Amino acid sequence: MIIKYLIRIGDGCVLSSISSNNHYAWHIVNTLSNLGLVTVRRVSGRILILPTTKARKVLELYDNIVSVIEGEIGALHPNHTHPELKAEDTIESSIPAEMPSFIKGNPWVTVLKSRRR
């Protein structure tokens, strides 16, 4: 959650950008401030939330962790890419040309050429 709000604050933002609920926004700011991650400034009637150097280091570490994890996933699944657009489904994908194995040998299978009424 801390990371989520640090990303939201970025290089600095107004209080309302953190949450439209003023009470909740102050709760977040106070929590981050107690951890030494943000400072609060009032500039011409507006409340600005600015990240500290510590916050920037935390975000840098977070970016590194993310890139390591992505690299690991890439190594495990070399074909892990965005799914490509598939061609339109065809009849073959729903009704195979050949009889499925669970019907083969079924005594009720009727052959068209032997149809007799």
Place this chain on the structure above:
Amino acid sequence: MQRYILVKEKLSMRHLAMLYKEEVGEELLEEWMRAREAVRYSFLSPVVGEVVVNDLRLSLPYGLSCIVDSYGYISVLPEPIMVKDCIDHDFIRYLLYDLPKMLDEDRRPVLVEGFDERFTKNAVQGLIYAGDILKRVGIMYRVPVAVKYCINTLGYLKWVNTYIIVKREGRTYLQQLPENIYFEVRDYE
């Protein structure tokens, strides 16, 4: 425009393409391949039906669905094609030849009553094969195919949806699977 292939009788491309290679036989293999190619990318717009229980209406999508209703609550709209009351080979022939011909003329939901009483011998194999034919009919003609069934123990048949009437503590419910949602059915005396 409906295109037909003349074999021993007039069959639509869609009808012929619905059959497996083994069902067609060597004699008609070439026509069958032509039919498969012709309908390969040709999908009809789906017909959506409704499962109706008193004032409750649930959509019945195209494909094979199962209805478990020993109380006679459930009906299907729009008025479905009722599968003829026949058994054994007559039932299989009806599903393979007569039903697709009816759908060529008029695409409507299909309702099969007493599905589990249609075979006097080799019943399990019969139900598996009949279920597979109905599934293909539903997919190829894009119509809902509802099967009224008492038990559902055949793992081979994959239902799109299952609708079950459940009585519990004096109340009636319509259970829909695989979502597993219960709808209370109001009884009108």
